[in-house]
Amino acid sequence: GQQVxxxxxxxxxQEGEDFTTYCNSSTTLxxxxxxxxxxxxxxxxxIQLVKSGEVKKQKRLTFQFGEAKKNSSLHITATQTTxxxxxxxxxxxxxxxxxxxxxxxxxxxxx
Amino acid sequence: xxGITQAPTSQIxxxxxxxxxxxxxxxxHNAMYWYxxxxxxxxxxxxxxxxxxxxxxxxxxxxxxxxxxxxDDFPLTLASAVPxxxxxxxxxxSWTSGTGANVLTFGAGSRLTVL
Numbered sequence: 001g002q003q004v005x006x007x008x009x010x011x012x013x014q015e016g017e018d019f020t021t022y023c024n025s026s027t028t029l030x031x032x033x034x035x036x037x038x039x040x041x042x043x044x045x046x047i048q049l050v051k052s053g054e055v056k057k058q059k060r061l062t063f064q065f066g067e068a069k070k071n072s073s074l075h076i077t078a079t080q081t082t083x084x085x086x087x088x089x090x091x092x093x094x095x096x097x098x099x100x101x102x103x104x105x106x107x108x109x110x111x
Numbered sequence: 112x113x114g115i116t117q118a119p120t121s122q123i124x125x126x127x128x129x130x131x132x133x134x135x136x137x138x139x140h141n142a143m144y145w146y147x148x149x150x151x152x153x154x155x156x157x158x159x160x161x162x163x164x165x166x167x168x169x170x171x172x173x174x175x176x177x178x179x180x181x182x183d184d185f186p187l188t189l190a191s192a193v194p195x196x197x198x199x200x201x202x203x204x205s206w207t208s209g210t211g212a213n214v215l216t217f218g219a220g221s222r223l224t225v226l
Contacts, residue, residue, distance in 0.1 A: 006153075
């Protein structure tokens with residue numbers, strides 16, 4: 001079955017440092033989505049990437065979709081304490097209507 | 112406020128008991144999902160429904176059943192709870208088309224402890 005892996009599982013950074021999480025799928029994805037879950041909260045949609053090699057930015061967040069559409073990354077520039085949370089990537093299943101989530105990367109920002 | 116309502120928020124349950132987690136959405140989304148979240152394992156899909164009247168199995172369906180009698184409701188039932196089903200359960204919904212699923216909207220979650 002499809003597997004979506006993320007690394008690292010945990011990341012502690014000093015406030016102001018950059019952060020990157022990587023997502024790898026065992027299969028080619030038609031699209032990939034990223035979600036953020038604050039501590040004690042529920043996942044909230046951040047962005048969707050569809051095209052091979054696509055790059056999208058949201059303020060300090062940069063999202064990339066690999067050329068082969070099997071991997072993706074999320075990069076945060078100059079982290080802030082508001083960035084704390086777990087970041088998940090998610091990709092559709094074979095039928096396209098199921099969504100499988102990665103294992104997540106938990107980000108801690110030290111003030 | 113449009114969204115997803117889950118109930119109960121938390122529950123402690125004796126092993127062997129039957130439990131139904133409720134999920135209701137008011138966004139008229141056609142697809143609904145149940146995930147469980149466990150430390151280090153991320154969100155794992157239990158069951159899903161592409162439209163009212165249909166359901167499908169996800170990654171970890173054993174021990175769980177679902178029904179989708181109408182568009183809005185998607186209850187998850189544990190017929191005989193076991194301690195390994197201790198987890199946080201999230202219900203989600205999305206509008207899907209022929210090109211696949213769109214954005215998932217999640218409920219606040221139900222924390223279940225099975226003793």
